[in-house]
Amino acid sequence: xxxxxxxxxxxxxxxxxxxxxxxxxxxxxxxxxxxxxxxxxxxxxxxxxxxxxxxxxxxxxxxxxxxxxxxxxxxxxxxxxxxxxxxxxxxxxxxxxxxxxxxxxxxxxxxxxxxxxxxxxxxxxxxxxxxxxxxxxxxxxxxxxxxxxxxxxxxxxxxxxxxxxxxxxxxxxxxxxxxxxxxxxxxxxxxxxxxxxxxxxxxxxxxxxxxxxxxxxxxxxxxxxxxxxxxxxxxxxxxxxxxxxxxxxxxxxxxxxxxxxxxxxxxxxxxxxxxxxxxxxxxxxxxxxxxxxxxxxxxxxxxxxxxxxxxxxxxxxxxxxxxxxxxxxxxxxxxxxxxxxxxxxxxxxxxxxxxxxxxxxxxxxxxxxxxxxxxxxxxx
Numbered sequence: 001x002x003x004x005x006x007x008x009x010x011x012x013x014x015x016x017x018x019x020x021x022x023x024x025x026x027x028x029x030x031x032x033x034x035x036x037x038x039x040x041x042x043x044x045x046x047x048x049x050x051x052x053x054x055x056x057x058x059x060x061x062x063x064x065x066x067x068x069x070x071x072x073x074x075x076x077x078x079x080x081x082x083x084x085x086x087x088x089x090x091x092x093x094x095x096x097x098x099x100x101x102x103x104x105x106x107x108x109x110x111x112x113x114x115x116x117x118x119x120x121x122x123x124x125x126x127x128x129x130x131x132x133x134x135x136x137x138x139x140x141x142x143x144x145x146x147x148x149x150x151x152x153x154x155x156x157x158x159x160x161x162x163x164x165x166x167x168x169x170x171x172x173x174x175x176x177x178x179x180x181x182x183x184x185x186x187x188x189x190x191x192x193x194x195x196x197x198x199x200x201x202x203x204x205x206x207x208x209x210x211x212x213x214x215x216x217x218x219x220x221x222x223x224x225x226x227x228x229x230x231x232x233x234x235x236x237x238x239x240x241x242x243x244x245x246x247x248x249x250x251x252x253x254x255x256x257x258x259x260x261x262x263x264x265x266x267x268x269x270x271x272x273x274x275x276x277x278x279x280x281x282x283x284x285x286x287x288x289x290x291x292x293x294x295x296x297x298x299x300x301x302x303x304x305x306x307x308x309x310x311x312x313x314x315x316x317x318x319x320x321x322x323x324x325x326x327x328x329x330x331x332x333x334x335x336x337x338x339x340x341x342x343x344x345x346x347x348x349x350x351x352x353x354x355x356x357x358x359x360x361x362x363x364x365x366x367x368x369x370x371x372x373x374x375x376x377x378x379x380x
Contacts, residue, residue: 262284
């Protein structure tokens with residue numbers, strides 16, 4: 001005959017050993033209003049911790065529960081702060097901002113992913129979220145034991161942007177001085193052999209990787225950034241000519257150090273105009289971004305587009321999603337190893353907690369960040 005008191009005691013022991021957690025706060029950064037000009041923290045975006053989540057019992061419906069560890073702050077976030085009726089990728093008012101991030105799986109009903117796996121992809125700016133499936137996500141092995149923040153920077157979307165477009169469009173040529181006619185010999189002094197590339201926002205995660213890819217291909221590199229600290233970093237990673245565009249006119253530098261054979265454009269506007277003027281015949285213009293117009297109600301109109309014709313310029317516009325499938329395997333095979341060995345260098349600017357995410361977005365758009373801006377949401 002069974003002992004009811006013994007059964008009750010065992011039940012109490014099990015209950016004490018595996019207590020269910022009470023619902024906890026789930027902090028989020030919500031898109032609150034379409035900005036005019038720069039986004040205003042506390043108005044454009046609002047931090048909200050009123051939502052609660054029961055980690056043990058929240059329904060998964062065949063998906064998985066994700067704890068956010070780190071989130072990426074990138075200039076394209078500003079482009080999605082629009083009216084959803086006029087821009088299909090716009091953020092939804094009252095819903096969390098979305099960007100690339102890394103999270104750890106807490107619970108899973110999806111056979112393709114298990115608790116403890118680290119996931120990379122588009123994440124809500126929320127401490128926890130439930131995802132329906134693994135579509136758009138990648139499990140990170142991280143055999144090199146890199147910080148997880150690196151996987152939203154140079155080993156994530158920004159790095160993939162630089163890597164894929166450089167491989168696809170740069171057509172970089174290392175040129176010997178002996179092969180150049182005497183009339184052109186001045187263009188390689190004091191620079192070294194090779195074609196010349198001009199990289200804008202060279203202190204950021206995309207531009208800094210482009211500098212290093214270009215140097216690995218034997219090119220001369222001219223690079224610009226918006227602070228003396230970033231200029232110092234660009235020189236450290238190999239830029240032959242590095243300058244602060246806020247204190248030194250771009251056109252003056254390009255007139256002295258050009259012509260340029262490749263232009264990596266992250267800013268557009270007057271800088272693009274100066275690059276077209278300084279471009280050599282057959283130069284490649286890789287159009288990655290136009291941040292100078294992101295916060296302007298009236299965009300700058302480039303006045304010399306005609307020179308695309310007589311100079312036979314090749315202009316490539318792209319988004320990383322259009323190239324990633326072709327290069328993703330090579331990227332993950334090559335880049336994490338080179339980061340771990342120190343062959344590829346990077347800098348980070350870390351904000352602790354979602355509460356500071358609104359200010360972090362503004363810092364990136366104004367260029368006051370000191371490295372790849374990431375939000376450290378939680379530890380494992």
